[in-house]
Structure formats: C-alpha cells, structure tokens
Amino acid sequence: MQSQYDKPVPHIDEESRPYWAALKREKLILKRCLACSRHHFYPRILCPHCHSCELKWSEASGLGTIYSFTIARRGAGPAFSADAPYAVAIVELDEGVRMMTNIVIENVDILAIGQRVGVIFEHVTEDVTLPKFKLIGS
Amino acid sequence: MLEPMTPLQVQALAAHSALHDAGIEMQDVDGLLVANTWGIPGAGQVPTITMAEYFGITPRFVDGTSIGGAAFEAHVGHAALALEAGRCEVALITYGSTQKSERSRSLAGRPASLTMQYETPWGMPTPIGGYALSAMRHMHEFGTTSEQLAEVAVSARKWASLNPDAMMRGPLSVEDVLSSRMISDPLHQLDACLVTDGGGAIVMTTADHARALGKTPVFVRGCGEANTHLTVSSMPDMARLTSAQIAGQQAFERAGVTHSAIDVVEVYDSFTITVLMTLEALGFCQAGEGGAFVSSSRTAPGGAFPMNTNGGGLSYAHPGMYGIFLLVEAVRQLRGECGPRQVKDAVNALVHGTGGTLSSGATCILSLK
Numbered sequence: 313m314q315s316q317y318d319k320p321v322p323h324i325d326e327e328s329r330p331y332w333a334a335l336k337r338e339k340l341i342l343k344r345c346l347a348c349s350r351h352h353f354y355p356r357i358l359c360p361h362c363h364s365c366e367l368k369w370s371e372a373s374g375l376g377t378i379y380s381f382t383i384a385r386r387g388a389g390p391a392f393s394a395d396a397p398y399a400v401a402i403v404e405l406d407e408g409v410r411m412m413t414n415i416v417i418e419n420v421d422i423l424a425i426g427q428r429v430g431v432i433f434e435h436v437t438e439d440v441t442l443p444k445f446k447l448i449g450s
Numbered sequence: 451m452l453e454p455m456t457p458l459q460v461q462a463l464a465a466h467s468a469l470h471d472a473g474i475e476m477q478d479v480d481g482l483l484v485a486n487t488w489g490i491p492g493a494g495q496v497p498t499i500t501m502a503e504y505f506g507i508t509p510r511f512v513d514g515t516s517i518g519g520a521a522f523e524a525h526v527g528h529a530a531l532a533l534e535a536g537r538c539e540v541a542l543i544t545y546g547s548t549q550k551s552e553r554s555r556s557l558a559g560r561p562a563s564l565t566m567q568y569e570t571p572w573g574m575p576t577p578i579g580g581y582a583l584s585a586m587r588h589m590h591e592f593g594t595t596s597e598q599l600a601e602v603a604v605s606a607r608k609w610a611s612l613n614p615d616a617m618m619r620g621p622l623s624v625e626d627v628l629s630s631r632m633i634s635d636p637l638h639q640l641d642a643c644l645v646t647d648g649g650g651a652i653v654m655t656t657a658d659h660a661r662a663l664g665k666t667p668v669f670v671r672g673c674g675e676a677n678t679h680l681t682v683s684s685m686p687d688m689a690r691l692t693s694a695q696i697a698g699q700q701a702f703e704r705a706g707v708t709h710s711a712i713d714v715v716e717v718y719d720s721f722t723i724t725v726l727m728t729l730e731a732l733g734f735c736q737a738g739e740g741g742a743f744v745s746s747s748r749t750a751p752g753g754a755f756p757m758n759t760n761g762g763g764l765s766y767a768h769p770g771m772y773g774i775f776l777l778v779e780a781v782r783q784l785r786g787e788c789g790p791r792q793v794k795d796a797v798n799a800l801v802h803g804t805g806g807t808l809s810s811g812a813t814c815i816l817s818l819k
C-alpha cells in the first residue's frame with residue numbers, strides 16, 4: 313500500500329460499500345439481474361435494462377477487451393501529473409458491461425482497441441482498492 | 451477590453467442588450483430561464499431565483515434546466531411550450547461566465563461521490579478525455595483521421611477571421627493543429643475549444659407580439675432534446691451521438707422541413723470530434739462519414755455547408771457553456787446582420803447544443819418563415 317495517496321478516492325456510500333469491500337479482498341463483483349439475467353455497471357438498486365429490483369451480486373471473470381482508450385499526456389490535476397503519460401480506458405468486461413479504468417503498462421503507445429485485458433488490484437488506501445487492468449495474451 | 455465583471459453583471463448586460471434589440475422592457479419579462487456554473491455552492495444553486503432578484507423581476511414561469519452546454523437550446527423548446535400555453539408572454543434566457551478570469555477550469559473532474567466515484571479516481575482529463583475516448587473509437591470503427599478532425603478547427607478559424615469579435619483570428623492550418631500539443635490522445639490542444647469569459651441572452655415571445663415589435667422576427671419551427679449518460683462508461687455507443695440522433699429527429703419532424711432546407715448550421719464544437727459526431731447523428735451525412743463530409747473546407751466560408759459562422763467555440767469564444775452563442779449567431783445570420791461572414795439568403799437555421807461529456811443534446815430549427 314502506498315503511504316500517501318493524494319489522488320481522488322471514491323466516496324464510498326451505502327450502495328457502493330459491497331463493491332469496494334470486495335475489491336479490497338481482490339474480487340471484482342457486478343450486479344446481475346434475476347429477471348433479465350443481464351449484468352450492469354456501476355452497481356444500482358434497480359436494473360437499468362429491465363428496471364427490476366431483483367438483483368444479486370456476482371463475481372466477474374475479470375477479463376475483458378479494450379473498447380476505447382486515451383493517453384493522458386498531462387495529468388488530470390496535480391496529483392496525476394507525475395504519472396503522465398498514462399492510459400485511461402473503457403474496458404468491456406466479458407459479462408457485457410463497460411467500466412472506466414486505467415491500463416497499467418510501461419509503453420502506453422502500444423495500446424489498441426480490441427486488446428484483451430485482465431483485472432489487477434491496486435490497494436491505494438486502507439479502504440480503497442482500484443480495479444485496474446493489464447494486457448494479457450489472447 | 452471590458453472591466454472585470456461578475457457572472458451576474460455579465461448576464462444583466464447581455465439581457466439589457468437583447469431586450470433593447472427586441473424592443474421590450476425588462477419589466478415585461480415574465481418568464482426566466484437560466485443555466486449556470488457560477489455560484490455553486492451558494493446563490494448559483496437556485497439560479498432563476500438569484501437572477502430574477504438581481505434583474506428586479508417576478509417571473510411567473512422559470513426553468514433552470516441544467517444539462518451542460520445544450521441547456522439553452524433546451525430552454526428555447528421549454529420557453530416555446532410556456533409561451534404557447536400562455537404561462538408567460540416574454541421569456542428571457544441568460545448565461546454568463548467569468549471562468550477565464552477566475553481560472554476556474556481544471557482538468558480534475560467532479561468530486562468522486564455517487565456515480566462519479568466510478569470515474570474520477572482514474573484521472574481522465576476532464577472534459578477532453580471523454581471526447582478523446584469517443585474520437586479514438588470513431589477512428590477505430592470508421593477510419594477517421596486526425597487531419598479530418600483538424601479540418602473542423604481550420605474552417606472555424608476561417609469564419610473567425612471574418613468576425614471582429616472572435617478571440618482567435620490569425621491563420622490556422624491543418625499542420626498547426628496536428629503539431630499542437632497532444633493533450634489526450636487523439637485530441638490536440640487545437641482540437642479543443644477556447645477558455646474565455648462571456649455571456650449572452652435570448653428574448654422569446656409569441657409570434658403576434660414579435661411581429662408587432664417591428665424587428666425582424668425569427669420563428670422557432672421545431673425543437674428536440676435527449677439525455678443519455680453522465681458517466682462516460684454509460685455512453686450507449688461511443689462512436690455515435692445518440693442524444694443528437696433523438697433530438698435532431700424530433701426537431702426535424704416538428705419543424706416539417708428536410709435537411710436540404712437548412713441554409714446555415716450552428717453546432718456545438720467543444721472539440722473537433724463533437725462536430726463530426728453531431729453532423730452524423732443529425733443526419734447531414736451517414737454514420738462514420740463525418741470526416742469525409744467536413745474535408746476540403748466544406749464547412750468554411752464559401753463552402754457548400756456553412757457551419758459555425760462566428761468561429762465557434764474553437765475560435766470565437768467558449769465561456770464554459772457555449773450553447774447560447776449558437777442561438778445568437780443563428781438569429782444574427784437569419785436577420786442578415788453578419789457583415790463579411792453573412793450566409794447569403796439564409797432562411798432556415800439548425801442549432802444543436804451538446805452538453806456534459808456528449809451527454810445531452812438539444813436541437814432547434816429556426817426560420818424567417
């Protein structure tokens with residue numbers, strides 16, 4: 313764990329607590345709808361596809377594909393400046409949901425849409441573990 | 451150069467000028483529509499109340515619809531409904547910002563609470579990163595190039611060179627855009643709108659009242675709007691602007707006109723990619739053909755498709771939420787007030803605002819008829 317983490321951290325609330333708690337245990341969990349069987353992200357109390365409230369948490373495979381990405385050539389605020397250039401991506405998980413994340417990679421210039429990625433867990437504070445991704449062999 | 455002002459002063463001067471232009475007194479304003487970024491937390495949390503008090507009026511219809519830069523196009527639609535329903539007789543829409551003077555624009559994004567807890571921690575430069583993610587996807591699906599995106603900025607600059615009020619009027623080439631600093635791949639500094647101060651105001655009333663005032667009236671023929679997402683990961687399709695598809699279709703249907711009847715187009719150019727995706731979504735070209743469509747200076751002065759004729763957010767001004775200036779420029783074009791940048795015989799104009807991170811869209815079709 314980093315001793316001092318000055319980037320913005322999620323304000324964990326009643327709805328998101330199970331999600332962030334699972335990440336701390338190195339598990340990526342998603343809400344899945346019992347009525348329409350679809351997953352969604354970010355976790356909600358109702359299904360954004362069919363609007364049922366019959367939902368349960370399920371563990372994700374942690375595998376996905378880069379749907380799009382950008383390279384931040386300067387940081388989003390001072391806390392990120394030292395990291396630039398870094399990759400911000402929208403990853404489409406194999407469960408069919410998209411989430412924003414960082415792709416952790418030495419050379420950001422080899423990234424491409426469609427590359428396969430797998431989750432890694434970065435413990436940044438006592439309460440917060442960020443689900444980042446790295447390239448994996450196809 | 452004007453003295454430094456507060457956003458309230460900016461709005462008062464813009465409102466004063468617009469009402470004078472219309473030939474209407476402030477005391478006759480009974481509808482007030484305001485969207486803002488100033489005064490939050492504080493007086494800006496209730497912008498219509500704050501502005502009504504500041505102006506010294508007691509409106510009986512107010513609308514503080516806040517959907518980012520598209521708010522003002524939405525306000526026009528809402529004011530039209532209120533006027534038709536007799537809920538007010540004169541509607542005033544205002545916007546003012548001093549973000550440049552305050553140095554308040556930052557790349558850091560929104561506080562990481564509620565839905566933003568899933569986005570802000572990743573350090574996406576805001577707002578450019580969200581547009582960059584769409585641009586990257588657009589390039590991937592359709593082969594759109596950085597040169598094609600740059601054409602949008604170059605054409606905007608050519609219009610700005612004809613507008614004495616534009617901020618950036620010097621020559622600009624595709625090479626200049628491509629060699630400007632990369633901010634968030636694939637978008638460069640010159641793919642991005644300006645950061646300026648500014649403000650604007652629109653006065654709307656019933657058609658009969660407008661005709662009686664003696665100034666050339668511009669009629670609202672049709673409006674449409676849609677919102678799709680705030681978190682970038684929830685955008686339905688990052689290569690397609692769903693909000694503009696829905697808004698544009700509604701506006702065309704209600705106006706009862708076709709694309710070929712539109713003489714001048716004013717669309718929100720927060721970033722060059724915004725324009726390509728908007729033109730595709732509004733149906734001026736097919737999905738993926740925006741890059742080819744804007745090539746060869748088609749949208750520049752003298753081109754077949756006059757667009758963003760004041761120089762746009764890219765070269766004219768961009769005080770936080772630009773949407774009100776699209777409306778102001780469309781009205782000026784239809785009234786023939788634009789001097790060297792005047793589009794000849796313009797009768798019908800399409801205005802489309804985009805807000806948030808390609809989140810919201812609102813279209814207005816305006817006409818002399």
Ligand SMILES: [Zn+2]
Binds near residue numbers: 348349350361363
């Ligand atoms: Zn469902």
